[in-house]
Amino acid sequence: MFVLAEGAAPVVHPAAASGVFSLLWLVIALPMLGAVVLLVGGPLAKGRLDRNGHRIGVALPVLAFVISLAMFIQLLGRSSDNRQLSQHLYTWFEAGGLKVGADLLYDPLSALFLLLITGVGSLIHIYSVGYMASDERRRRFFGYLNLFIAAMVTLVLAANYFGVFLGWEGVGLASYLLIGFWQYKHSAAAAAKKAFILNRVGDIGMAMGVSLFFVTFGTTDFTTISANANKVSEGTMTALGLLLLLAACGKSAQVPLQSWLLDAMEGPTPVSALIHAATMVTAGVYLIVRSNFIFDYAPHARTAVMIVAVVTLLWGAIIGCANDDIKKVLAGSTMSQIGYMMLGAGIGPAGYPFAIFHLLNHGFFKADMFLGAGSVMHGMNDDVNMRHYGVLRRAMPVTFLTFAMGYLAIIGFPGFSGFWSKDRIIEEALTQSWWAGVLAIVGAGITGFYMTRLMFMTFFTDRRWAEGVHPHESPPVMTVPLIVLAALSVLGGVMLIGNWIVNFLEPVTGQIAHENPPLSSLAISAIVVAIVAVGVAAAWYFVGRVEVPREAPADVSWPVTAARAELYGNEINDELVGKPVGALVAGSTYFDRYAVDGFVEGTASAVGGSGLVLRRLQTGFVRSYALSLLAGAILVVAALLAVNLA
Amino acid sequence: MTDYVVLSSILFTIGAVGVLTRRNAIVVFMCVELMLNACNLALVAFANQNGNLDGQIAAFLVMVVAAAEVVVGLAIIMTIFRTRRSASVDDASLLKY
Numbered sequence: 119m120f121v122l123a124e125g126a127a128p129v130v131h132p133a134a135a136s137g138v139f140s141l142l143w144l145v146i147a148l149p150m151l152g153a154v155v156l157l158v159g160g161p162l163a164k165g166r167l168d169r170n171g172h173r174i175g176v177a178l179p180v181l182a183f184v185i186s187l188a189m190f191i192q193l194l195g196r197s198s199d200n201r202q203l204s205q206h207l208y209t210w211f212e213a214g215g216l217k218v219g220a221d222l223l224y225d226p227l228s229a230l231f232l233l234l235i236t237g238v239g240s241l242i243h244i245y246s247v248g249y250m251a252s253d254e255r256r257r258r259f260f261g262y263l264n265l266f267i268a269a270m271v272t273l274v275l276a277a278n279y280f281g282v283f284l285g286w287e288g289v290g291l292a293s294y295l296l297i298g299f300w301q302y303k304h305s306a307a308a309a310a311k312k313a314f315i316l317n318r319v320g321d322i323g324m325a326m327g328v329s330l331f332f333v334t335f336g337t338t339d340f341t342t343i344s345a346n347a348n349k350v351s352e353g354t355m356t357a358l359g360l361l362l363l364l365a366a367c368g369k370s371a372q373v374p375l376q377s378w379l380l381d382a383m384e385g386p387t388p389v390s391a392l393i394h395a396a397t398m399v400t401a402g403v404y405l406i407v408r409s410n411f412i413f414d415y416a417p418h419a420r421t422a423v424m425i426v427a428v429v430t431l432l433w434g435a436i437i438g439c440a441n442d443d444i445k446k447v448l449a450g451s452t453m454s455q456i457g458y459m460m461l462g463a464g465i466g467p468a469g470y471p472f473a474i475f476h477l478l479n480h481g482f483f484k485a486d487m488f489l490g491a492g493s494v495m496h497g498m499n500d501d502v503n504m505r506h507y508g509v510l511r512r513a514m515p516v517t518f519l520t521f522a523m524g525y526l527a528i529i530g531f532p533g534f535s536g537f538w539s540k541d542r543i544i545e546e547a548l549t550q551s552w553w554a555g556v557l558a559i560v561g562a563g564i565t566g567f568y569m570t571r572l573m574f575m576t577f578f579t580d581r582r583w584a585e586g587v588h589p590h591e592s593p594p595v596m597t598v599p600l601i602v603l604a605a606l607s608v609l610g611g612v613m614l615i616g617n618w619i620v621n622f623l624e625p626v627t628g629q630i631a632h633e634n635p636p637l638s639s640l641a642i643s644a645i646v647v648a649i650v651a652v653g654v655a656a657a658w659y660f661v662g663r664v665e666v667p668r669e670a671p672a673d674v675s676w677p678v679t680a681a682r683a684e685l686y687g688n689e690i691n692d693e694l695v696g697k698p699v700g701a702l703v704a705g706s707t708y709f710d711r712y713a714v715d716g717f718v719e720g721t722a723s724a725v726g727g728s729g730l731v732l733r734r735l736q737t738g739f740v741r742s743y744a745l746s747l748l749a750g751a752i753l754v755v756a757a758l759l760a761v762n763l764a
Numbered sequence: 765m766t767d768y769v770v771l772s773s774i775l776f777t778i779g780a781v782g783v784l785t786r787r788n789a790i791v792v793f794m795c796v797e798l799m800l801n802a803c804n805l806a807l808v809a810f811a812n813q814n815g816n817l818d819g820q821i822a823a824f825l826v827m828v829v830a831a832a833e834v835v836v837g838l839a840i841i842m843t844i845f846r847t848r849r850s851a852s853v854d855d856a857s858l859l860k861y
Binding site: 736739745 | 780783784785787792853854856857858859860861
């Protein structure tokens with residue numbers, strides 16, 4: 119176990135941005151401009167933007183990427199203790215003692231995220247030009263994508279938790295709009311709502327965390343919080359850590375808030391690649407690494423992160439094993455890989471750099487594979503069932519080769535990007551606590567199984583195409599981004615040369631003395647590769663060497679049934695939350711209908727009923743009225759006499 | 765004095781019984797007038813006994829109101845008779861529950 123030295127958590131102390139860094143705000147403003155032009159200006163331009171809007175939608179993120187790259191190169195030129203820069207735009211709002219500025223923070227962590235978001239984002243925008251070519255609402259699609267980029271960049275550039283929260287909600291909105299992009303499909307509309315509502319649960323954690331930051335520190339600025347973090351009690355820090363973990367669970371689809379991610383695959387495939395694989399779902403990891411000054415002082419919260427991470431990495435992997443929907447397998451895999459990142463983040467300062475390293479690599483290879491899956495679907499008339507694929511390596515050679523690069527990266531084939539990052543996380547996990555490390559190795563084996571199964575069912579085995587399907591390679595506008603991403607998936611490991619990424623992130627994540635793992639790195643790598651090989655061999659044994667039926671067999675063992683049912687995540691939610699809340703609603707409705715309404719309506723019907731009886735007095739006969747008048751008059755006179763004579 | 769009050773009471777009673785028992789609207793109307801004038805007689809008699817004009821003024825007021833009431837009432841009775849060919853108050857009983 120590593121023990122943090124007193125006051126060792128790094129303090130955020132940015133210098134004012136100047137030179138090329140003063141363009142920082144443009145990285146948010148450019149995609150935002152694109153979103154405004156495409157979404158608001160589109161209807162005004164009378165169809166012109168419907169035809170050409172995608173050019174704007176692609177150009178602005180690319181421009182943002184160019185700026186990010188220029189800033190990154192400038193940042194590399196600075197000394198490592200001089201790599202935190204801030205830009206104050208204006209005072210966002212002021213209320214009582216709370217003053218929140220629209221401040222941006224550019225440091226090594228946000229620099230890497232900017233490159234990932236704008237870089238992979240731009241590639242996916244380019245790919246979308248081809249993928250969405252025949253969709254008549256393409257302008258709106260690009261508007262939403264630009265909105266997403268702007269929100270995500272806000273999230274990673276904000277210098278206080280209010281700004282992070284703004285971006286957090288922004289990406290949630292963009293995710294909702296894009297999952298439900300084909301909203302005429304009932305399943306897509308329902309999936310969008312499900313994602314939004316489950317994210318709301320996590321957002322409660324975020325909102326309460328921001329409030330607790332304000333209560334504890336009087337501000338939400340990273341600078342002040344990190345400087346005062348060592349003065350706060352551990353209980354408060356643990357509470358903050360757990361609230362941030364809840365937020366991360368929602369956004370990053372970690373158990374117990376994981377069930378929305380598989381349904382989110384209803385969105386167009388570029389959306390799955392950009393939002394639900396490469397960037398947005400990793401926001402939880404960003405949040406935890408960014409809040410290292412909290413977690414460094416909250417060991418219990420870190421343990422909770424590790425538990426959530428290990429459960430999720432196995433959960434997602436098991437789901438991936440039995441699903442026949444190519445996108446859902448990849449979604450389960452995303453969940454599982456984010457589990458690895460969370461595990462890295464939960465380990466503490468020793469794991470932060472590798473969590474980010476794996477996050478970047480995952481951004482490359484998973485975006486590559488999602489876009490590859492999109493390319494396959496493009497050629498297969500949007501069929502997502504892998505049981506209807508087979509031998510596509512001949513029909514789509516480019517897609518196959520690029521997908522294979524991503525595949526080798528994710529299973530951790532030696533030399534590919536995933537090998538370097540996943541192994542380092544496993545190694546640090548073993549150093550920290552053996553159970554997490556062992557389970558992470560098991561997860562790596564399952565990853566080998568389900569990814570190999572996907573490869574076999576899609577690109578090898580026999581031809582099981584539906585009638586009238588003629589698979590074909592996608593146009594260059596789609597394959598070029600695939601090739602770039604495949605190259606990045608292969609070469610992602612270069613970031614580890616000379617421990618570069620660890621040193622680069624050190625101003626953010628802090629410096630710790632290296633501890634030797636229980637086994638040598640080489641031995642651990644060998645074990646992991648051996649376990650993965652077992653998984654691959656198992657996939658060949660169960661899928662590769664036999665004939666794959668076109669229909670999913672019904673008589674399967676209970677683990678397969680459970681995995682097909684997504685480990686009953688929906689049922690658990692239903693039992694633990696859905697039904698109790700449903701019962702509460704039913705009870706409230708019953709109370710309202712029979713107690714509240716009963717009282718009100720009872721009073722009304724009592725008055726009405728007595729009126730029904732009393733109106734019989736109105737006979738319409740003038741003489742009977744006259745008699746009652748006379749009787750009344752006599753009564754009055756008699757009363758007066760009685761009073762006066764008494 | 766007692767005679768006036770007795771006479772007034774007798775007239776009022778005749779009027780009241782007439783209103784309650786007769787069906788012809790004109791007769792009922794006449795009985796109402798009889799009751800009003802019984803009241804007038806009592807008012808004037810009491811005014812005479814008290815030695816001031818309050819009762820007499822009230823009697824004038826009753827007369828004015830009665831005159832106005834006769835105009836409206838007879839007009840209504842005329843209209844009812846024209847539409848229904850009947851002046852029976854029991855026939856005009858539609859305004860009920």
